[in-house]
Amino acid sequence: MKLVDSAYVSPKTGKRWIPVIGLEVHCQLKTRTKLFCGCEYTFGASPNSLTCPVCTGQPGALPVLNEEALALAVRTAQALGAEVASESRFDRKNYFYCDLPKGYQISQFDRPYCKGGGIALANGRFVRLARIHMEEDAGKAIHDRGDATLVDLNRAGVPLIESVTEADIQSAADAQEYLAALKEILQYTGASDCDMEKGSLRCDVNISVHPPGEPWRTKVEIKNLNSFRYVGAAIEHEIARQVAAYESEDPSRYPVQETRLYDPQRGETRSMRGKESAHDYRYMPDPDLPLVHVDAAFLERQRAHLPELPAARRERYEKQYGLTPTDAGVLTSERAVADFFEAVVRAGGRAKEASNWIQNELLRWVGDQELGLERFDELQLRPSELAEVVDLVERGTIQNQAGRKLLREMAKSGRPAKVLVQELGLEQVQDAGRIEEWCRAALVGKEKVIADVRAGKEAALNALLGPVLKLSGGKANVQLVRETLKRLIAETEPPLNP
Amino acid sequence: MRPYTELDASALREEVAAGHRSAVQTVEECFARIDALDAQLGVFLSTERALARSRAAQIDAQLARGEPAGPLCGVPVALKANMCLEGFEANCGSRMLAGWRAPYSATFAQRLLDAGAIPVGMTNMDEFAMGSSSENSAFHVSRNPWSREHTPGGSSSGSAVAVAAGLVPLAFGSDTGGSVRQPAALCGIHGFKPSWGRVSRYGLIAFGSSLDQVSPFARSTRDLELAMGVISGRDERDATCMDENALQPIVPDDERSLAGVSIGVPREYLPDSDTGEVAQCVRAALESLRALGAELREISLPHTAYAIPTYYVIATAEASSNLARYDGVRYGLRVEGSGSLQSMFAATRGAGFGAEVKRRILLGTYVLSEGYHDEWYGRALKVRTLVARDFEQAFEEVDLVAGPTSPTTAFRLGERAADPVAMYQADVLTVPASLAGLPAISTPCGFGAGTPRLPIGLQLVGPARSDARVLRVARAFEAATAHSKERPPLALEPAR
Ligand SMILES: [Zn+2]
Numbered sequence: 001m002k003l004v005d006s007a008y009v010s011p012k013t014g015k016r017w018i019p020v021i022g023l024e025v026h027c028q029l030k031t032r033t034k035l036f037c038g039c040e041y042t043f044g045a046s047p048n049s050l051t052c053p054v055c056t057g058q059p060g061a062l063p064v065l066n067e068e069a070l071a072l073a074v075r076t077a078q079a080l081g082a083e084v085a086s087e088s089r090f091d092r093k094n095y096f097y098c099d100l101p102k103g104y105q106i107s108q109f110d111r112p113y114c115k116g117g118g119i120a121l122a123n124g125r126f127v128r129l130a131r132i133h134m135e136e137d138a139g140k141a142i143h144d145r146g147d148a149t150l151v152d153l154n155r156a157g158v159p160l161i162e163s164v165t166e167a168d169i170q171s172a173a174d175a176q177e178y179l180a181a182l183k184e185i186l187q188y189t190g191a192s193d194c195d196m197e198k199g200s201l202r203c204d205v206n207i208s209v210h211p212p213g214e215p216w217r218t219k220v221e222i223k224n225l226n227s228f229r230y231v232g233a234a235i236e237h238e239i240a241r242q243v244a245a246y247e248s249e250d251p252s253r254y255p256v257q258e259t260r261l262y263d264p265q266r267g268e269t270r271s272m273r274g275k276e277s278a279h280d281y282r283y284m285p286d287p288d289l290p291l292v293h294v295d296a297a298f299l300e301r302q303r304a305h306l307p308e309l310p311a312a313r314r315e316r317y318e319k320q321y322g323l324t325p326t327d328a329g330v331l332t333s334e335r336a337v338a339d340f341f342e343a344v345v346r347a348g349g350r351a352k353e354a355s356n357w358i359q360n361e362l363l364r365w366v367g368d369q370e371l372g373l374e375r376f377d378e379l380q381l382r383p384s385e386l387a388e389v390v391d392l393v394e395r396g397t398i399q400n401q402a403g404r405k406l407l408r409e410m411a412k413s414g415r416p417a418k419v420l421v422q423e424l425g426l427e428q429v430q431d432a433g434r435i436e437e438w439c440r441a442a443l444v445g446k447e448k449v450i451a452d453v454r455a456g457k458e459a460a461l462n463a464l465l466g467p468v469l470k471l472s473g474g475k476a477n478v479q480l481v482r483e484t485l486k487r488l489i490a491e492t493e494p495p496l497n498p
Numbered sequence: 499m500r501p502y503t504e505l506d507a508s509a510l511r512e513e514v515a516a517g518h519r520s521a522v523q524t525v526e527e528c529f530a531r532i533d534a535l536d537a538q539l540g541v542f543l544s545t546e547r548a549l550a551r552s553r554a555a556q557i558d559a560q561l562a563r564g565e566p567a568g569p570l571c572g573v574p575v576a577l578k579a580n581m582c583l584e585g586f587e588a589n590c591g592s593r594m595l596a597g598w599r600a601p602y603s604a605t606f607a608q609r610l611l612d613a614g615a616i617p618v619g620m621t622n623m624d625e626f627a628m629g630s631s632s633e634n635s636a637f638h639v640s641r642n643p644w645s646r647e648h649t650p651g652g653s654s655s656g657s658a659v660a661v662a663a664g665l666v667p668l669a670f671g672s673d674t675g676g677s678v679r680q681p682a683a684l685c686g687i688h689g690f691k692p693s694w695g696r697v698s699r700y701g702l703i704a705f706g707s708s709l710d711q712v713s714p715f716a717r718s719t720r721d722l723e724l725a726m727g728v729i730s731g732r733d734e735r736d737a738t739c740m741d742e743n744a745l746q747p748i749v750p751d752d753e754r755s756l757a758g759v760s761i762g763v764p765r766e767y768l769p770d771s772d773t774g775e776v777a778q779c780v781r782a783a784l785e786s787l788r789a790l791g792a793e794l795r796e797i798s799l800p801h802t803a804y805a806i807p808t809y810y811v812i813a814t815a816e817a818s819s820n821l822a823r824y825d826g827v828r829y830g831l832r833v834e835g836s837g838s839l840q841s842m843f844a845a846t847r848g849a850g851f852g853a854e855v856k857r858r859i860l861l862g863t864y865v866l867s868e869g870y871h872d873e874w875y876g877r878a879l880k881v882r883t884l885v886a887r888d889f890e891q892a893f894e895e896v897d898l899v900a901g902p903t904s905p906t907t908a909f910r911l912g913e914r915a916a917d918p919v920a921m922y923q924a925d926v927l928t929v930p931a932s933l934a935g936l937p938a939i940s941t942p943c944g945f946g947a948g949t950p951r952l953p954i955g956l957q958l959v960g961p962a963r964s965d966a967r968v969l970r971v972a973r974a975f976e977a978a979t980a981h982s983k984e985r986p987p988l989a990l991e992p993a994r
Contacts, residue, residue, distance in 0.1 A: 053601060053602045056828060057823045057828065058582075058600075058601060058602065058829070059582065059588065059590070059595070059598075059600075059703040059704075059823070059829075060580075060581075060582045060588075060600070060604060060699075060700065060701040060702055060703040060704065061602075061700070061701075062699060062700050062735060062736050062737070062738075063737070064734065064735060064736070064737045065737060092819050094818075094819050094822060094866070096822065096825060096840075096843050097839075098825075098827050098839055101823065101827075101828060102822065102823045103819070103821075103822020103823045103824075103825060104819050104822055149839070151827065151828075280867055280868045282818075282819075282863065282866035282867060282868075282871070283866075283871075284815060284816070284819060284866055284875065287706075287707035287708035287738070287816060288699075288704075288707050288736075288737065288738060289737055289738070290737055290738055
């Protein structure tokens, strides 16, 4: 495959620059309890209510690894085609901050649990993963409440995996595609919600630029980007900033190795003035935690839990259900949606129709309720109910439009389709007399349309369908309406003068 | 009913279980003894009399209802002040944690409670277990019951004196590089450091995590076995705790004989050239072992000389990290500083820690720093494995290793306080077994030649996990000799 050239062209000089980008993604694992204690974690609980001696760093308390976190971490590695180390180690990353209860973070330094793997992009590029490691999250310092800094340790000890790519990314678009694919896999494996608003996915970017054929230049880190959009915008801004700095040919403006923060309001990055970059974390093995051993049997058990991944599922939808690549892509972009789709099909709904209903109706609801796709399964509708509606429409009992109304009512009331069809009178009307009545009413004053139809513009008929269906409450059989309209136009118009 | 001070924990428990004395009466006797001696010996940092009395009453009520008596039923115990027991002040001998009451109980402490023991208070210690004399306590020194001008050793100073002076029959210390064995030797009692991982460390406030181990003091080896039976065994809250059940008490059917037991005597611990009082006393003890049927063999542990520097690199590295949590944010002392977070950290730690703790945090920070990490910390980890290998090779030939616990008898308070390196030498014979994680006991084996009479300890070290073997040989030695029966001369003060 021919690789797409992702060089950046300077707007000032027209010169080409090659961006070199790597991503570090922190992702919160969806475990019941924290990484090293039995505290449960839920977003938005009252401050410091989800804590214990271990996660608040009380003197004498000790960490014990949560096996569930290890299992999810391993599954993620397997889904990314990475190699899981048979032996890995937890280390202490030492630094002082008020939200860090022990004065060190338990992380993995030189012996992470996972190496290698990666994600293929649509343009043929493969983004390699250098490593993934497990670590605990810190708490949260709140600075904006008067003079005091408040500390909430609910997050402290929440399990994270940090995945680090090689610098294989060349553009904002690549980065966003990589992140979308990573998110998809994390959600598919059940490892994470990836809910960026709740902080369960956070991204740091390493970025430098250099002219084609020259060695790599100084890299700059941009920290804590909490949406894919910001990642894209920050990369674009930073590439432009670095290029402009080099092209100024004023060495005092050249990028230096530093950490920068993205300011979404102003759409630019600004320096943290070496505050973070000068740290010596004095890593040491954590003597409180034995080496983590992962044997073949454990790997096998986790592999058995791995669901079919998005790419494989897409392919199957095309082959098995005859869906278009676009439809298959939409359905599989979120595991909850794909699972719902398959459940509809299992319940007897025809695949093609089920796909249309989900895309045209349900995904729109989700948008209207601002749920976010990952919460698709919170819709008040069972797959079997959609299957029933699909079937009713299929058999001609109700019309498409009535079907939409029926779905909404089912979701609202939770009552069975058959009852609602009766109660709401949604059943299709085939009675020629009533249809003719509606059609005649709709034709009044539509001389222009009538003339067009007469002139052979079949499509003009469509302008009349809507009004007729509206008059019928969406119940009139569309095919009959069409035929009736044509007949009436032919009947009522005088023959053309030769 | 025999006097409280003459009974070891096992005998006391039998009397309470049999109804010969009540638990309430027992704790009152304990408090009377504390009142008579604590002011001159400096044993306790705090006592919790109301809690102890109510527990005692509860135990008496349980016995009256015919409920079974626990293995430590009615036995007063003392804990070092770096151990968490809910409601007790675990200040670690430091201003940093003065007034800090533990919000939870250590696993081993909970097991003591469940066994019917009655904790009466928290004992004095060198700050955060760093020291060998009690002089690093932020509050006061402890005094050797055999001579109040002398140190009782450390860092578990108060717990050692509590047992030696008969305030309690059983007390607990923590041994990181000798902090139980050395004071046991200097006070003339038994102190046992189990294999690392034998006793849960959950709730033991960390100094050097890869070395720390909860360790009992007692006036008899059977009490050590009794205590180990209660506190050892797996714990789901400590991932480094051995996946083995509690240590079973040893059946003493052959305690009079050590036939078939081979004991190695490292020439590094007891060189022929050493004719000092400790060496002579320990040689006599070895002869007693031989008389019991043991076979003595001279061996070599060639890396012994590197043990002290290795230990001080590893222990201080771990300490620098373990003590980072004392930052003034969540508990303990807070000194505000000039307004910034960093200045609050600095002011708090500057005021809360004593000189020795600061010295070790600085050392530990240095050896972990970029550019020095490999040269110091990394190298120390390698030497640690060499020290452990010395023992492994020795144990291919012998069942146990024996030698002195401390190179000297108790030194005078103040004598080494200004010279940290001289102080560190107090650990020279105990640190190797700590680095290797091995079980080791100090058991009384006589007295020095001078006046006042000062006790000497014999150290026995076993292979990994051979805790029961170490205790069994110590028990045979105890039964065959009279050293354990000696009691210090104490002048009781009238109760206030
Ligand atoms: Zn917790």
